[in-house]
Structure formats: structure tokens, C-alpha cells
Amino acid sequence: HVDLIDEGYDVVIRINPRPDSQLVGRCFHRDDLLLVAPADLARPPDAETPVSLVAGSSAPVLQKRGLIDGNSERHVTLKTVLRLPSPLMVRDAVVAGAGVGILPRMLIARSLEQGLVQDWGCLVDVRIELWALHASRRLTSARIVAFLDFLSGEMPSFLRSTLCAG
Structure with a gap:
């Protein structure tokens, strides 16, 4: 389990994350x-x-x-x-x-x-939910916003084509 804030990561992806007051994010797949x-x-x-x-x-x-x-x-x-x-x-x-x-x-x-x-x-x-989480700050960096937009737009088709190979 990665501690996003203590270890200095910008974004972490978690399945069915527990509520955390220090993290906010976006669900990109259900x-x-x-x-x-x-x-x-x-x-x-x-x-x-x-x-x-x-x-x-x-x-x-x-x-x-x-x-x-x-x-x-x-x-x-x-x-x-x-x-x-x-x-x-x-x-x-x-x-x-x-x-x-x-x-x-x-x-x-x-x-x-x-x-x-x-x-x-x-x-x-x-159900399961895949979330991209980042530190809760008043202003989110453009890099994080771009990554979250990418995940929301591209990951569902990527998941279908890659993970469904089995």
C-alpha cells in the first residue's frame, strides 16, 4: 500500500479505495x-x-x-x-x-x-471501482488534470482490449 503523500507520488490508482480526507480523485471505471x-x-x-x-x-x-x-x-x-x-x-x-x-x-x-x-x-x-487519487489541494496541477482526463477517456477501452485477453 503506497502512502501517496509521504512518498511524494502525484497520483495513485486504487480499487475500491477507502475514504481518505487527504486524497481526492476520480473514478474512471466501474x-x-x-x-x-x-x-x-x-x-x-x-x-x-x-x-x-x-x-x-x-x-x-x-x-x-x-x-x-x-x-x-x-x-x-x-x-x-x-x-x-x-x-x-x-x-x-x-x-x-x-x-x-x-x-x-x-x-x-x-x-x-x-x-x-x-x-x-x-x-x-x-461492484468494483477503479479510482485515480491525488493529494487534496485547492488547486490541482495541470499535469494531474491531464492524466485524470486521459484515464477517464482512454482507460475503459484499454482495459477491454488488454485485460480481457484471458
């Missing part, structure tokens, strides 16, 4: 979190049957999640069986058949299009 599964994995027969989850390092061992699937809401019980340090590694493990994963749409879109994974639904009331 995305849904999907529960995705290997293409050949059958859905559980009911909400109580646990499904093997490949997750980030801080995921609880057992969790119940609400999903929006089309126009209906349902629940699924997830049991963490593998923890990985990176969302890209989670994506690759799901594609390889290790279990289901909770991933941003932007990271899994290409694999969905190619039929390598299936979309079991969007997590209820959970």
Missing part, C-alpha cells in the same frame, strides 16, 4: 462482479450445496452470496478451496477447471465469449 464457472461445471442443485471457489487471499472459507441471473435473484454457497494473490491467476484457475471464481466482467469477458467459462450471475449490490 464494473460488475460475476460468479463464473468452468464451461463444463453443472450448477448446484440448491443454495445449500457448496461450490468450490477459487478466490483472492482474503476470502472467507464459507460464504453465501446473492446473484442476479437474468431477472431473478438466487443464492449460492461458496467454499474456498484455493486462494491466489491475483485476479488474473483466479481467472486462469477458473478457465483451467479449478472451481468457480468471482471476477470483474472486464477480466473474464473474452473467456466468456470463447465459451471457456459460463456466467452464473452478477453479485448482488457489489
Whole structure:
């Protein structure tokens, strides 16, 4: 975790940042979190049957999640069986058949299009936001404003073309 002010950085990019009175910024990308599964994995027969989850390092061992699937809401019980340090590694493990994963749409879109994974639904009331943050000052430098404008204008298409390669 970089301390923007103490270490002298102009801008830091964070996912779902906590409120900080010393930092201000701009959200440049929002995305849904999907529960995705290997293409050949059958859905559980009911909400109580646990499904093997490949997750980030801080995921609880057992969790119940609400999903929006089309126009209906349902629940699924997830049991963490593998923890990985990176969302890209989670994506690759799901594609390889290790279990289901909770991933941003932007990271899994290409694999969905190619039929390598299936979309079991969007997590209820959970999204990710990518923010560019800078020190809160009355006047923001032109360099920071230009960078924030660039991120807001160019990053969504860059993210789609680069991160969706998996």
C-alpha cells in the first residue's frame, strides 16, 4: 500500500479505495462482479450445496452470496478451496477447471465469449471501482488534470482490449 503523500507520488490508482480526507480523485471505471464457472461445471442443485471457489487471499472459507441471473435473484454457497494473490491467476484457475471464481466482467469477458467459462450471475449490490487519487489541494496541477482526463477517456477501452485477453 503506497502512502501517496509521504512518498511524494502525484497520483495513485486504487480499487475500491477507502475514504481518505487527504486524497481526492476520480473514478474512471466501474464494473460488475460475476460468479463464473468452468464451461463444463453443472450448477448446484440448491443454495445449500457448496461450490468450490477459487478466490483472492482474503476470502472467507464459507460464504453465501446473492446473484442476479437474468431477472431473478438466487443464492449460492461458496467454499474456498484455493486462494491466489491475483485476479488474473483466479481467472486462469477458473478457465483451467479449478472451481468457480468471482471476477470483474472486464477480466473474464473474452473467456466468456470463447465459451471457456459460463456466467452464473452478477453479485448482488457489489461492484468494483477503479479510482485515480491525488493529494487534496485547492488547486490541482495541470499535469494531474491531464492524466485524470486521459484515464477517464482512454482507460475503459484499454482495459477491454488488454485485460480481457484471458
